[in-house]
Amino acid sequence: MAPLTALPTSPPRSRRHEQLGTSLTTTTALKKEEFQLRERIIVAPPGTRTVRIAEGLHGDAPRRRLWPQQADRILQFQRRWERIKTDLPPQLSRKHTEFSGAGGVIGTGLFVGSADALRNGGPLGAFLGYSIVGTVVYCLCVSVGEMIAFLPNVGGVVGLADLYVDPALGFSLGWAAWYNWSVTLPTEITAAALVLGYWNKNSQAYVAWVSALYLIFAIAINCFPSKVYGQMEYVLSCAKVTTIVVIIVLSLLIDVGASWQGPIGFRYWKEQPFAPDYLGIGGAKGRFLGFWAVIMKACFSFFGSEVPGIAAGEVIDATRNVPRALRKVWVRITLFYLGGILCSGLVVPSTNADLATDDGTGNSSPFVIAFNLARWKVVPDMVNAAILLSAWSAAASDIYISSRFLFFLARRGHAPTWLAHLFRYPRHAQMRSAQSDSDTDRSDLGAESDSDVDSDNGSHHHIENVGLRKDELLGLPASAKQHTYVMPLASVLASSAMGLLAFMSYGTGSANTVFQWLVNVASVASLQSWAGMLFTYIRWHQGTVHYENKHKDQDSEEAKTAQAQIETIKKNRQWGQPYLAWYAFSLCMLVLFMNGWAVFVHNGWRIADIMVDGQVPTPDENQPKLSNPVSLFLSAYIPLPFFLLLTFGYKLIKQTEMIPLDSMTFYQGEIPPYDPSTDEPKGRVERFLAWLMVI
Numbered sequence: 288m289a290p291l292t293a294l295p296t297s298p299p300r301s302r303r304h305e306q307l308g309t310s311l312t313t314t315t316a317l318k319k320e321e322f323q324l325r326e327r328i329i330v331a332p333p334g335t336r337t338v339r340i341a342e343g344l345h346g347d348a349p350r351r352r353l354w355p356q357q358a359d360r361i362l363q364f365q366r367r368w369e370r371i372k373t374d375l376p377p378q379l380s381r382k383h384t385e386f387s388g389a390g391g392v393i394g395t396g397l398f399v400g401s402a403d404a405l406r407n408g409g410p411l412g413a414f415l416g417y418s419i420v421g422t423v424v425y426c427l428c429v430s431v432g433e434m435i436a437f438l439p440n441v442g443g444v445v446g447l448a449d450l451y452v453d454p455a456l457g458f459s460l461g462w463a464a465w466y467n468w469s470v471t472l473p474t475e476i477t478a479a480a481l482v483l484g485y486w487n488k489n490s491q492a493y494v495a496w497v498s499a500l501y502l503i504f505a506i507a508i509n510c511f512p513s514k515v516y517g518q519m520e521y522v523l524s525c526a527k528v529t530t531i532v533v534i535i536v537l538s539l540l541i542d543v544g545a546s547w548q549g550p551i552g553f554r555y556w557k558e559q560p561f562a563p564d565y566l567g568i569g570g571a572k573g574r575f576l577g578f579w580a581v582i583m584k585a586c587f588s589f590f591g592s593e594v595p596g597i598a599a600g601e602v603i604d605a606t607r608n609v610p611r612a613l614r615k616v617w618v619r620i621t622l623f624y625l626g627g628i629l630c631s632g633l634v635v636p637s638t639n640a641d642l643a644t645d646d647g648t649g650n651s652s653p654f655v656i657a658f659n660l661a662r663w664k665v666v667p668d669m670v671n672a673a674i675l676l677s678a679w680s681a682a683a684s685d686i687y688i689s690s691r692f693l694f695f696l697a698r699r700g701h702a703p704t705w706l707a708h709l710f711r712y713p714r715h716a717q718m719r720s721a722q723s724d725s726d727t728d729r730s731d732l733g734a735e736s737d738s739d740v741d742s743d744n745g746s747h748h749h750i751e752n753v754g755l756r757k758d759e760l761l762g763l764p765a766s767a768k769q770h771t772y773v774m775p776l777a778s779v780l781a782s783s784a785m786g787l788l789a790f791m792s793y794g795t796g797s798a799n800t801v802f803q804w805l806v807n808v809a810s811v812a813s814l815q816s817w818a819g820m821l822f823t824y825i826r827w828h829q830g831t832v833h834y835e836n837k838h839k840d841q842d843s844e845e846a847k848t849a850q851a852q853i854e855t856i857k858k859n860r861q862w863g864q865p866y867l868a869w870y871a872f873s874l875c876m877l878v879l880f881m882n883g884w885a886v887f888v889h890n891g892w893r894i895a896d897i898m899v900d901g902q903v904p905t906p907d908e909n910q911p912k913l914s915n916p917v918s919l920f921l922s923a924y925i926p927l928p929f930f931l932l933l934t935f936g937y938k939l940i941k942q943t944e945m946i947p948l949d950s951m952t953f954y955q956g957e958i959p960p961y962d963p964s965t966d967e968p969k970g971r972v973e974r975f976l977a978w979l980m981v982i
Contacts, residue, residue, distance in 0.1 A: 357946070357950055357954075358952045358956070361441060361450065361952070361956045362956050362957075364440075364442055364446050365440050365441055365956045365957055367698070367699075368441060368446070369440070369957075371695070371698055372440075374709055374773070375694070375709060375773055393524075393527040393530075393531055393677060394677050394681040395474070395674060395677060395681065396584075396589070396590065396806075397531070397588050397624060397627050397628075398652050398654065398677060399478050399482070399651060399652050400478075400584050400587055400588050400806060401413070401584070401588065401627065401631055401652075401653055402653050403584050404416060404417070404581045404628065405631055405635065405653055406562065406637055406643055407562055407577045407578075407580040407584075408561065408562055409559055409560050409561040409574075409637045410555050410556045410560060410632025410633070410637060411556055411560035411561060411632070412561045412562065412577060412578040412581055413581050413628050413631075413632055413637075415578065415581075416581030416582050416584070416585050417585045417588070418625060419582065419585075419874070420585035420586055421585075421589065421620040421621075421624060421625060422871070423589075423817070423870075423871040423875065424589045424620060425617050425867075426821070426868060426870060427817055427820060427821060427871055429861040429867065430820070430821060430824035430861075430868045430871075431444060431820055432859060433827075433856065433859045433860050433861070433864070434447050434823070434827055436858075436859040437856050437859070437953070437955060438955065438956075438958070439958060440957075442695060442699075444464075444819075444820050444823060445460050445464065445692075447823055447827065448460050448819065448823040450946070451826050451827050451830055451946055452826045453943055453945045454937070454941065455938035455941070455943045456819065456822075456823070458701055458937040459933035459934040459937065460816070460819040460820075460823075461692060461695070461699075461701060462696065462933055463812065463815050463816050464816050465692040465696065465782070467809070467813055467815070468688045468692065469782050469785040470788070470805065471590065471685045471809045472502075472505070472685040472686060472689070472783070472785050472786045472789075473787070473788035473805055474587075474789075474802065474806060474808075475678045475681040475682040475685065476498050476501050476502055476682055476786055476789035477805055478674070478678050478802055479497070479498065479501050479674075479679065479682075480494040480495075480497065480498050480789065481651070482652070482671050482675055485655070485671045486668075486671075495790060498789050499790075501682060502682070502787075502789065504679060505679060505682040505686055505783070506686060506779065506780070506783045508683045509779050509783075510776065510779065512774065513687075516683065519683070520680065520683070523676065523680040526673075526676060527673070527676070527677050528623075530670075531623050531626075532622075534630070534654050537658070537666065538630035538631070538633065538634050538654070538657060539630060539633075541634045541657060541661050542630070546661035546662065546663070547662060548661065551633060552633075555632060555636045556632065556633070559636070559637060561574040561578065562574065562577040562637055564577070565577035565580060565885075576885070579881070579884070580885070582882075583806075583810045583878065583882050584806065584810070586878070587806045587810045587813065588624060589620070589624065590809065590810070591681075631653035631654060631657065634657040634660070635653045635656050635657050635660070639656055639660075641656050641659075642656065652670065652674060654670050655667045658670065686779060686783050689782040689785075690778040690779040691775070693706055693775075693778040693781060693782055694706060694707060694778040697778065705777055706778050707775070707777075707778075708775070708777045709773055709774065710774050710776045712772040788805070804918055804919075804922055807882075807922040808922045810882070811879065811882065811922065811923060811927070812926060814875050814878055814882075815879070815926060817871070817875050818872060818875040821872035821875065824865070824868045825868050825869065825872060826946075828864060828868065830948050830951035830953070831853055831856055831953060833948040833951065834849060834951060834952070834953055837849075837949075852953045852954065852955065879927065883919060883920055883923030885919065886919055886920045886923070
């Protein structure tokens with residue numbers, strides 16, 4: 288019998304091999320951890336689609352049944368938003384959000400634009416026009432707040448339009464929103480140039496230089512991290528709120544007799560509540576048309592009230608902070624705009640010649656006129672200084688919001704990829720997100736597909752907590768955990784380029800003419816965005832009603848989950864919906880199509896001048912005056928076909944379809960956890976304004 292021999296054994300593994308195996312295991316785990324998601328697979332019956340449900344690191348999500356295809360898209364949008372927030376971390380707190388909502392509505396539209404409203408509509412017509420637009424803004428904000436409260440992390444209203452209306456509307460609404468905010472930038476700078484004429488009359492070079500400085504300073508503040516911008520906006524919002532409150536109080540003092548004029552009361556309201564004519568059209572028709580002209584001015588004035596809803600991406604704890612800021616917008620509307628336009632009508636007659644001034648003296652603000660009529664020497668200078676500060680604050684906000692829209696569009700593949708580039712410092716602190724080296728989500732470069740949900744067969748590794756920080760796993764020093772500076776500079780600079788339109792006032796020699804033209808353009812853009820948001824909510828509401836009826840009187844687990852989701856939505860639903868949204872949407876569409884009516888009622892079209900006996904005939908002075916009707920027509924109606932071209936062009940190229948009601952799913956996916964540390968206001972000023980419901 289042959290002697291037994293020892294079985295051959297593999298040579299002992301060296302320490303080098305063990306380290307290599309550990310390194311490979313760590314690398315595999317690291318790639319999974321970079322997603323910051325633990326995933327599990329719900330196995331569907333044969334022939335059905337496998338749906339992956341993402342779970343956050345804050346705890347396991349409850350087990351769910353197989354969800355429809357739209358739930359996949361919601362998760363896809365949330366993952367994209369999470370990647371964006373990982374690359375561009377949120378830095379705006381509750382304080383920043385609510386103060387930007389409070390102070391953001393106070394701008395040149397109230398201080399300067401209200402002059403035309405008072406001149407065209409009279410004191411009562413201006414007040415009614417602002418009141419009507421105020422109701423539209425309130426309906427808009429409560430509608431947006433309901434949707435954002437349920438799904439705060441899918442890309443704001445643009446993402447919601449993509450999910451619940453049509454991807455084509457999400458595309459066009461995103462570009463319309465960018466155009467909206469970017470074209471408002473030169474409007475604010477032009478208003479500042481208009482006010483500067485108060486101290487330096489007829490100095491076009493001076494106005495051009497100061498306009499350039501305004502634009503440079505607005506760009507500069509946006510080159511700092513968002514936290515710096517938020518803190519700056521917080522301080523300036525406090526100053527603007529204080530300014531408008533002081534102006535209202537001083538106006539009331541003038542009205543009750545604190546000036547040489549004696550008590551005024553409602554004298555101007557009784558003498559001439561409406562403007563006697565508009566463009567030479569008198570009677571009831573002229574008064575109505577003058578009142579209708581107030582609507583467009585009021586739209587520009589109220590533009591910005593929806594800021595908390597569209598800035599949800601960089602808001603900490605957006606689930607609670609954004610709806611809370613939007614619900615309180617009615618207080619700001621009543622206190623600031625209705626109070627401001629009411630007081631201006633009390634102390635300034637609508638027939639005052641300075642309301643229509645175009646001499647660049649900066650006297651067109653009704654509040655400056657009121658204090659000049661009262662012969663108060665210092666107050667007009669202080670008001671104009673406040674207007675300049677307000678214009679710079681608004682210009683900085685315009686760049687901030689438009690650049691974020693442009694960055695988001697680029698990340699979705701709806702804009703050039705270079706606009707999605709993030710400048711990071713220090714460079715060695717860079718930690719890759721779930722995507723490749725490109726800052727653009729590859730899943731969005733093609734058609735609006737739902738295939739972004741990972742399609743592997745469920746093979747994944749469990750990530751154990753080995754007690755190591757992510758920076759240690761990456762081999763980075765502890766000081767390189769995070770970037771100290773992350774900024775979408777390409778989008779900031781591209782959006783800032785629209786500010787160059789402000790220099791048209793230098794070429795034309797009339798800042799007021801350019802301001803009125805830009806106000807018309809910005810008003811149409813804001814109405815387009817509002818109409819798109821409201822239509823999105825109308826479809827959202829129709830979907831919730833259909834979804835609730837579909838699962839009513841059912842005892843299945845899926846039906847109970849659906850009913851619970853609907854109850855969550857209804858907690859933030861305002862009484863009167865969806866009629867509030869229908870009312871606001873209908874009015875927006877009516878104003879959009881009727882805002883350029885003045886072009887068609889006057890008879891002053893002049894294509895060319897015909898020489899008669901070697902001389903140009905003098906125009907008839909009795910004809911209604913309308914300066915440059917061609918530019919008015921273009922500013923009133925050209926944005927509309929471009930919006931339709933974006934929508935139907937995208938629809939044709941991508942072959943998208945409107946989301947049917949039966950396919951809508953109301954599923955929150957993975958919303959950010961609640962942070963109780965941001966719940967209560969801090970500081971005396973914040974507590975006082977919270978008590979007033981201003982924030």
